[in-house]
Structure formats: structure tokens, C-alpha cells
Amino acid sequence: MNSYQNKNEYEILNASRNNSNMSNRYPRYPLANDPQASMQTTNYKDWLTMCKRTAVPSYSFSRLLNIGGSIVGYGLGMIPVAGEFLNFLLSLLWPEQSDGNDIWKELMKEVSDLIQQELTTDKINEATAALTGLREQLGIYNRSLATWLNDSTLEDLAVEIRTMMNSLHLLFAGKIIENFSIERYEKILLPSYAIAANLHLLLLRDIEIHGKKLGFNQESLKYYNCELKYYTAQHTKYCLDTYNKGLASEKEKSWLHFHRYRREMTLAVLDIIALFPLYDARLYPSKDSTLQVKSELTREIYSDVVNADVFGTIYTDNNRNEELYTRPPHLFTWLRGFRFVTNSISSGSRTWTFLAGNQNKYSYTRDNRIIYGPFYGQDTNYGGTSSDTDFAEDSYVYNLWTKNYEFISPYTDPVNITKINFSVTNNNSSKDETYGGERNLPTVQTNFDFLTNKVGNGSPTYNNYNHILSYMLTNGTFSQKRHGYTFAFTHSSVDPYNTIAPDKITQIPAVKAYELSTRGTRAPSVIAGPGDTGGDIVRLPYFGRLRIRLAPETTYKNYLVRIRYTSGGVGKLLVERWSPSSVINNTFDVPMTGYYGPYAYLDTLVTTFYQSDVQIIIENQGGFDFDVDKIELIPSDIPIEKCTKCQYVGQICTCSCPALQSLDTEKEIVNSLFVE
Secondary structure: OOOOOOOOOEEOOOOEEEOOOOOEEEEHHHHHHOOHHHHOOHHHHHHHHHHHOEEEEOOOOOOOHHHHHHHHHHOOOOOOOOOHHHHHHHHHHHOOOOOOOOOHHHHHHHHHHHHHOOOOOOHHHHOOOOOHHHHHHHHHHHHHHHHHHHHHOOHHHHHHHHHHHHHHHHHHHHHHHHHOOOOOOHHHHHHHHHHHHHHHHHHHHHHHHHHHHHHOHHHHHHHHHHHHHHEEEEEHHHHHHHHHHHHHHHHHOHHHHHHHHHHHHHHHHHHHOOHHHHHHOOOOOOOOOOOOOEEOOOEEEEOOEOOOOOOOOOOOOOOHHHHHHOOOOOOEEEEEEEEEEEEEEEEEEEEEEEEEEEEEEEEEEOOOOEEEEEEEEOOHOOOEEEEEEEEEOEEEEEEEEEEEEEEOOOHHHHHOOEEEEEEEOOOOOEEEEEOOOOOOOOOOEEOOOOOOOOOOOOOOOOOOOEEEEEEEEEEEEEOEEEEEEEEEEOOOOOOOOOOOOOEEEEEEEEOOOOOOOOOOOOOOOOEEEOOOOOOOEEEEEEOEEEEEEEEOOOOOOOOEEEEEEEEOOOOEEEEEEOOOOOEEEEEEOOOOOOOOOOOEEEEEEEEEEOOOOOOEEEOOOOOOOEEEEEEEEEEOOOOOOOOEEEEEEEEEEEEEOOOOHHHHHHHHHHHHHHHO
16 A cells, blocks of 8 residues: 555655745745656756746745644644544634635645646535534534533433434535545545544544443444444545555656655645544543543654755656665664765865765664664765764754755756754753855755644744654765755654553554564564554564563553554464563464454553563564554553444444453453563
């Protein structure tokens, strides 16, 4: 389902360019007039006549980033907003100061500009036809639910709320979804579909959370949980299918279009659908309607290629561009610094001093070892000098800008980066680290507009930012004068310490392991996620194992270790809680899911995590590959619903419900599993 050949859903992110000596700025979607697209069949001599850049109006604010960032920020607990999720979204999508469905129309027009597809007023009206009614019904529903939550003795109101829940469910499943999947406009409407799907699933989650007290009987609650699982799968599949079709059509235009679309849709769609599994309140219980889950997005996204409009930096071979400007799937890394190589070229009285190449220094999660990655560009064997920029373990680059020489007539002078300014935070204060310096020749400044605050409506600050720098690549394969550069970023939700939440379910993506190893003939590997996991996944072959180091818990509380996985067949899994002072392990039978899902959950150990240098080790002892998405740590005082396996068999909702035990018996079972 992934567009990359063995790559994750990486993104090429927007870089708006600002000439430091002129007022030129470039639009958020410059690919509407993509110079590289025309270069596919243009020789260098003809191309020289096309080089002069044209000043165009600036566009920096993105409604896609704003809405997507707000939904993800709230869902991951990054935005301190009180109240129901649905109520928050209602005010986000229909703010009081807006006129009708303006926000939705902005989303559609922005995607229309992105993919260069005409969107008529008639089609906008058709897509938004049912939204006004939806807004009013959701408003009535939210006010009614808030009133009942304040006084649950209002039985007549409870009856009305049950009726509203069912009516809204039918409205979402019918008219709303239909209007956001209009034939030939699926790509334009995809973010709107994902947002509407998010609203739909949150409504079904409300039924799961409040349904029993509202008066739904057990059979009705099982039915609605089947509906929740069914529409989670349906909405996810539609979003992924439409996204991948969009990628394919954008790739036909050019590699730059392909990356632009990939970037925008990850932030506006894929990040949102990664939240969908968390809405199943039987798997992820809620005390007060908030998501009681500590979750993370580990996907990596990339800047536009700096100098993408310079002849020679972008190849006509898409696979070659992927190799030069992105890296393959890998364990999650934390940037610790760079080794830069600076070189100079002189012509007459002029000298150009520039960044010729770089090497990344990084570490894995909770691993003190510093890894020196491969060198990109031209090293000192081409001349030049080497220098280092280092970042402390608890410091992160939350913003940056670059300067490179202006690409001007006769278009044969160097255009490489000559200065980079890194804004570094330790979450208490900020400082700037600088590579290079100012030059006496004209330069162009590149600012990265996708680096924003957590809700995507303003600039990042040292304690409010959405991404951090994780990697940099330099491509100098065309000539020493013309380098292309990309910067990679990871989401600020990722916890550098693998801290265990004492009052929430903690999700730790498998790619946050610090070590993969094997006792067999095949090594474990990191493979591209399917698009809805929020990042890559780890594949364990026979006897393959992963190790995750955790921050020791401060209490003696027990936690259930639950694994989200897929498996090609029935197998066995060794799960171990390891520390220098004690070890607990056991083997568990693994039911088959098939490699393409759906993802299943495997309950394993119940144990504590207060030990020094505590780790989780998972080893595949079965004959089929075992793909690990996330490890979940569930506090013993969070009750997990017994009937979690509800699904449709044909047209019949069927739930697998293990026999309920008394509280005393449950405690005895837990205690029997916990043996030092």
C-alpha cells in the first residue's frame, strides 16, 4: 500500500524561499508551475532561457496544517483543551466568526491548488450540502450530552440522546461520507473525508463510553462496537486507497509533485487516521471522555529539496531521487550533531564558500552510543575543511533556516548553502547554533513554513513546536557547484525517554528499540508502515528479537504488556521484562492475522517496571515473520473490557467474550503471573 519502494511514508515538506537581498517569495504550492517538470525533456542550453525566477505572492498559512495539527495535537494530548473531543472539533471546524462552511471550503481549495485540479463552485456546494445540517445536529447533540453528564437523572433526555446518536450515525454513514467521495474529486476531498470520518468514529466512541448509563442494553452496545470496528476499517481503507491513487497520479507529473502531495496528505490525512484505533474504548478505556493513551507519531517527513529549481539537482529517475534525498526505513533516531565539510571555489576576484557535504551524528532511543552515519556530498578528499556542530542529549532543533547563493545569470556560479541557523531548545530556553556565515555575494534565504506551533497556526517557539530536526542529506552528484539538500523531521509527540505513564495506556512504537538482533539466519528489519500506523514497523523473522529500554517507573504498579502485531501464521513469542537485578519471561501463542492485517492484540506479561535499566525483549520463536507495530503498557487499575473482539460475521455482529471473573479471582490471576 506504500508508494515507496521499501520506504516509509516520508514526506517532502514545503520550503518557502525568501531572498535576503530582494523581496522575492515563493508560493506554498510552487509546483503548479514546476520548472523540473518541463526539464524532463529539456536540454541544458534551452533550459538557460527559463532560469530567471519570477516574484509571486507569498502563501504561508495552511488550513491543512492547522486543522490536521489541531486534531492530532488534541488526540495525542499535546493541546491542553478541556472538554469533549467532539465539542473541540465542532468549534475548530465551524468557529463562531466563520461564515457557514468556510473552513471546509478552504481545505478543498487548498488541495485543489496542490494537485492542480479545477474545483467549481457547484462541486464545493455539492460536497458541503449536508454540512450545515450536520453542524446544527452536532451542536444540539453536544449540548444535550453536556446537560445529561451534569445531571444523569434526566431519563427523558437520555432517551433523546440515544435517538440522536443513532440518527447522527446514519447521517455520517450515508450522506456525509457520500458527499466527500464524489467521483473524480476523491483526491481533493480526501482531507475532508478523513475529518468527517474522525467525527463519525468519535460519535461511536461516545456510545461506547456513555451508552450503558444512557440506557443502551448489552446487545445494542455490542452492535455499536461492531459498527465502530467496521467503520474504522472502512474509513481507513478508503483514505489509504485514495491516498495511494493520488500518489500514483502525482508521480506521473514529476517527482516533486509526488513529494509535495505525499507531504501534505501525511499531515492532513495519515496522521489523523493513525488515531482511529485509539477510539475503541473497549481496547482503550476512558475515565472522562478524554483519550487515556500516551501515543506517538514516529513517521519522518522531509523538506523540499533546497535548490530543486537548479538544473541537475533533481534526476528524471524517481528511484534515484529517493536514494539521494530520503533514507530507508530505520529505527527511530535522535540527532546529536553534524560533521560539515566546507569548500570554496574562486573565479577572478570572487570566492564562493559553501557546504560541500555532511555527516549525521545520531543515537537510538535511550542509547548513549553516538552513531556516525554515511557521508553525503563531497568529503575533504575534494578539498575543504571539516567542522562539527553538536547538540546535547536533551536539546532539539525546532526551527531552522538556510542561505544559499542566488541562482543568477550566467547560471554557472555555485548555488550551494553557505549558512544554516539552527534554533535549539531544551524546553526551558532557546539558543541559536550556526553553520557558515554571511557572504559578500547575493544569497537566498529558505524558511520552512511547515515548522509551526503544535496547532499549526503560528511560528514555533522553544516550548511550543510540532517537529524537530532528525537528519540531513546533501546531494553533490551533479557537480561541485550545484548541490541539493533535504532536511528530515520527526513529530514532537515522540518521547525521548520511553517514559511509562502511571495513569494511561503507554504506547511505545517498536521502532523505538535500541537494538535488533537474531539467533537465526535472518536478521530483523525495519519495514515501511502501511500508512495508518503513524510510522514504520519492525519485522522479526524466526529467532529475531528487539530490545526496548524504558525509563524506570517510580511506583511498584503492575502493567499488562500488550503487543499490536500482524503475523503470517500461527506462532510463538517470547516476551521478557529484563533488568540487571531480575528477569521475568514467558512464551505466548500467536494467532494468525495475515501480513496485511488487520492488526491484532496479544496480551502477554503482567509485571512491574521500577527496576534500574529495565527493558522489554521480544523474540519470535515461530516459523512465520512477526511484524510489531507497538508495545503497550496498561496499568493494572485500568479495566479492559472483556468483549473486545466484536466483528461482523456476514451480516451478524458477533463478540468473543471470555467468562467474567470476580475481582478477587482477577487479582489472583495477575498475582500468579507476577513472579520475581
